[in-house]
Amino acid sequence: MNERRAVGRLDVLPSQRPEPAAGRQGTRTGSADSMSTATSPEDVLLELADVSFSYPSGLNAVAGLSISVGRGSRLGIVGPSGCGKSTLLRLITDLARPDQGRVTRNYGSDGDRAPVAMVFQEDTLLPWLTVRKNVGYYYALHPRLLSKAEVNDRVGQLLGMVGLERFGDSYPRELSGGMKRRVAFLAAIACRPQLLLLDEPFSSVDEPTRVEIHQQVRDILDQFKITTILVTHDLAEAVSLMDAVAILSARPARVTKVTPVALSDTSDLLEARGTREFLDLYGQLWEALSHEIRAGRVSADR
Amino acid sequence: MTATQGELDLAAVPEPRSSRPATAGSKKHGRLVIYACRVAVLVAFLAAWQYLPKVSVLSHHFRFLDPFFISSPESAAKAVYDYALGRNGSPMIWSYLWVTVRSALEGLVIGTVLGFALGLFMSSSPFWYEVFGVYINAINAIPRIALVPIIIAIAGVGSAAEVIAVVMMVFFVMFFNCLEGGRSVPPAVLDNARVLAASPLRMMMRIRIRYVSLWAFAAIPNAAAFSILGVIFVEMIAGTGGIGLLLLEATNNIDTTSSVGLIVFLSLTGVIMVRLGELSKRRLLHWADSNRG
Numbered sequence: 001m002n003e004r005r006a007v008g009r010l011d012v013l014p015s016q017r018p019e020p021a022a023g024r025q026g027t028r029t030g031s032a033d034s035m036s037t038a039t040s041p042e043d044v045l046l047e048l049a050d051v052s053f054s055y056p057s058g059l060n061a062v063a064g065l066s067i068s069v070g071r072g073s074r075l076g077i078v079g080p081s082g083c084g085k086s087t088l089l090r091l092i093t094d095l096a097r098p099d100q101g102r103v104t105r106n107y108g109s110d111g112d113r114a115p116v117a118m119v120f121q122e123d124t125l126l127p128w129l130t131v132r133k134n135v136g137y138y139y140a141l142h143p144r145l146l147s148k149a150e151v152n153d154r155v156g157q158l159l160g161m162v163g164l165e166r167f168g169d170s171y172p173r174e175l176s177g178g179m180k181r182r183v184a185f186l187a188a189i190a191c192r193p194q195l196l197l198l199d200e201p202f203s204s205v206d207e208p209t210r211v212e213i214h215q216q217v218r219d220i221l222d223q224f225k226i227t228t229i230l231v232t233h234d235l236a237e238a239v240s241l242m243d244a245v246a247i248l249s250a251r252p253a254r255v256t257k258v259t260p261v262a263l264s265d266t267s268d269l270l271e272a273r274g275t276r277e278f279l280d281l282y283g284q285l286w287e288a289l290s291h292e293i294r295a296g297r298v299s300a301d302r
Numbered sequence: 303m304t305a306t307q308g309e310l311d312l313a314a315v316p317e318p319r320s321s322r323p324a325t326a327g328s329k330k331h332g333r334l335v336i337y338a339c340r341v342a343v344l345v346a347f348l349a350a351w352q353y354l355p356k357v358s359v360l361s362h363h364f365r366f367l368d369p370f371f372i373s374s375p376e377s378a379a380k381a382v383y384d385y386a387l388g389r390n391g392s393p394m395i396w397s398y399l400w401v402t403v404r405s406a407l408e409g410l411v412i413g414t415v416l417g418f419a420l421g422l423f424m425s426s427s428p429f430w431y432e433v434f435g436v437y438i439n440a441i442n443a444i445p446r447i448a449l450v451p452i453i454i455a456i457a458g459v460g461s462a463a464e465v466i467a468v469v470m471m472v473f474f475v476m477f478f479n480c481l482e483g484g485r486s487v488p489p490a491v492l493d494n495a496r497v498l499a500a501s502p503l504r505m506m507m508r509i510r511i512r513y514v515s516l517w518a519f520a521a522i523p524n525a526a527a528f529s530i531l532g533v534i535f536v537e538m539i540a541g542t543g544g545i546g547l548l549l550l551e552a553t554n555n556i557d558t559t560s561s562v563g564l565i566v567f568l569s570l571t572g573v574i575m576v577r578l579g580e581l582s583k584r585r586l587l588h589w590a591d592s593n594r595g
Binding site: 095121 | 497
C-alpha cells in the first residue's frame with residue numbers, strides 16, 4: 001500500500017505507473033508521497049540518497065535530495081529557476097560529486113548500449129561532422145561496439161523517424177534550430193542508453209516546432225522504452241512526455257510534490273493539449289510550481 | 303494594395319539590406335568592389351611614396367620622407383626587375399630566395415608542430431600547465447634575437463642555425479594560440495563526451511584538436527612573418543647566404559633602392575605563405591565559421 005515517506009523522497013517505479021487520469025486522482029498536496037510501495041531492488045536503476053551539493057562559491061544547490069528511479073520509468077522534474085535542476089543532472093552523470101549522500105547507479109556497459117546519455121541545453125553537435133556522424137558519435141568514440149554498417153543502419157532508421165533522412169550528409173550549420181535539437185536527441189538515443197537525461201532539450205525552439213518534436217520524441221521513447229529523466233521549465237512538455245512529474249523547491253532543491261501523469265491518448269499531443277485531462281494536469285502542476293516560486297521568494301526576502 | 307488607416311501593409315515595407323538574399327551577381331559585385339578598393343589603396347600608397355618626398359618642405363621636415371632613405375616606387379620597381387632577371391649588376395634573386403624560404407619553411411613547420419603538440423597537451427592537462435607554464439612564460443620573455451649569435455656559435459654557420467632561430471620564434475606564437483584554442487572548446491561539448499565515457503585521450507584527439515587547429519591557423523600570419531624575420535636575421539649576422547646576405551650587402555653599400563627591392567620580394571613571399579595557409583584552412587577546416595566571413 002502507499003506509505004507516506006519523508007518529505008523529499010521520490011520513488012518512481014514502472015510497476016506502479018498510474019492508470020490513465022480518468023477516474024484517478026493524480027495530485028497530492030502538502031508533503032510528497034511515495035508513488036508506490038517498495039518493489040524489488042533490481043527494478044531500481046538510479047538512486048540518490050540524501051544527496052547534498054554546494055558550489056565552491058558556497059552556493060547550496062541541493063540539500064538532502066532523495067530520488068529513486070525504476071527501469072522503464074519516465075520522470076519529469078520542474079522547479080523554480082536556479083533551484084538546482086541542472087545540478088541534479090550533473091550529479092547523476094558524475095560530472096559533479098555530491099558533498100553528502102550517495103548516488104547509486106545500477107547501470108553500466110551492456111553490450112552496445114551506453115550506460116547513460118544526455119541531451120544538453122546547449123548545442124553539443126560537432127560542427128565538423130555530418131548529421132549522420134553526429135548521431136552515430138557514441139560508436140565513433142567506442143568503435144569496437146558495433147560495425148559501421150550496423151551504425152549506419154541504426155542512424156538511418158532514427159533519421160527517418162524524425163523526417164531528417166535527407167539531411168544525413170548535411171552539416172550542423174546547414175540546419176535550423178529545431179533540426180539541430182532533433183539531431184542532438186537522436187545522438188543520445190542512437191546508443192540505446194540505459195538512462196536518458198534531457199536538460200531543457202527544446203527550450204530554444206519555437207513552440208509550434210517544439211510540439212511537433214514532442215510527438216516524435218514521445219513516439220521514440222514509447223518504442224524503445226528508455227528510462228528517462230527530463231528537466232524542463234515547460235510544464236506542457238513534462239505532461240506530454242513523462243509518466244510522473246516531480247516539483248522541486250527553490251534552492252536548495254528538494255522534492256516537494258509528485259504528480260503522476262498518464263494521458264489516455266498520446267497519438268496526437270497537439271490535440272491532447274486541448275483535453276480536460278491535460279488541462280487539469282497542467283493546472284495542478286502550475287499551482288504547485290507557483291507555490292514553490294512564491295515560497296522561494298518569501299524565503300529569500302527574510 | 304494600399305493600407306487603410308490602422309492597417310499595416312507589410313508589402314510596402316522595404317526589406318532591410320541585410321535580409322536580402324545574396325545572389326551570385328551581388329557576390330561578384332562585392333568581390334569587384336573589394337579588388338577595386340585594394341588597387342585604390344595600393345595606388346594611393348605608391349602615389350604618396352612617389353610624390354610626397356618631392357615636396358621639399360616635407361622631405362626636409364620629416365626624415366622618413368627623404369628619398370635617400372626610402373627610395374621611390376619607380377626605382378624600387380627597377381630594382382625588383384633587375385633582381386628577377388639578374389641584370390645591371392644585380393644577382394638573380396631566385397636561388398637566394400629559395401635558401402631563405404626553405405629555412406623559413408623548415409623552421410615554421412617544426413615550430414608549428416612543436417607548439418601545436420605542446421599547446422594541445424597543456425590545454426588538456428591543466429595540471430601540467432600549472433607546473434610548466436611559469437617557465438614557458440619566462441623563456442618567452444627572453445629576447446630571442448639576442449640569442450642568435452649564441453645559436454650560430456653552437457650550430458655553426460648554415461641553415462641549421464637559421465632553422466633553430468625560426469623554431470624559437472614560431473614555437474611560442476603557436477603554443478600560446480594552441481593553448482587558448484584547446485581551452486576554447488565549449489564546456490557542454492566536453493561534458494557530453496565525458497557522459498558518453500570518452501577517455502581524456504579520445505577527447506583530446508577527437509575534439510580539442512579541432513579547436514586547436516582553428517587557432518593554429520589563426521597564428522599562421524604571425525608565425526610566417528616571424529619565420530622570415532628569424533632567417534633574415536641569422537643570414538645578416540652570419541652572412542651565410544639567402545636574401546639576408548643580399549640585404550647585408552645593400553645595407554653596407556647604403557643602397558636603399560636595392561634594400562627596398564629585396565623587401566618587396568620578402569613581402570610577396572610572406573603574402574604567399576599566408577595565402578597558402580588560408581587555402582589550407584578552408585580545405586581542412588571547412589566547418590569553421592571564420593571561413594564564411
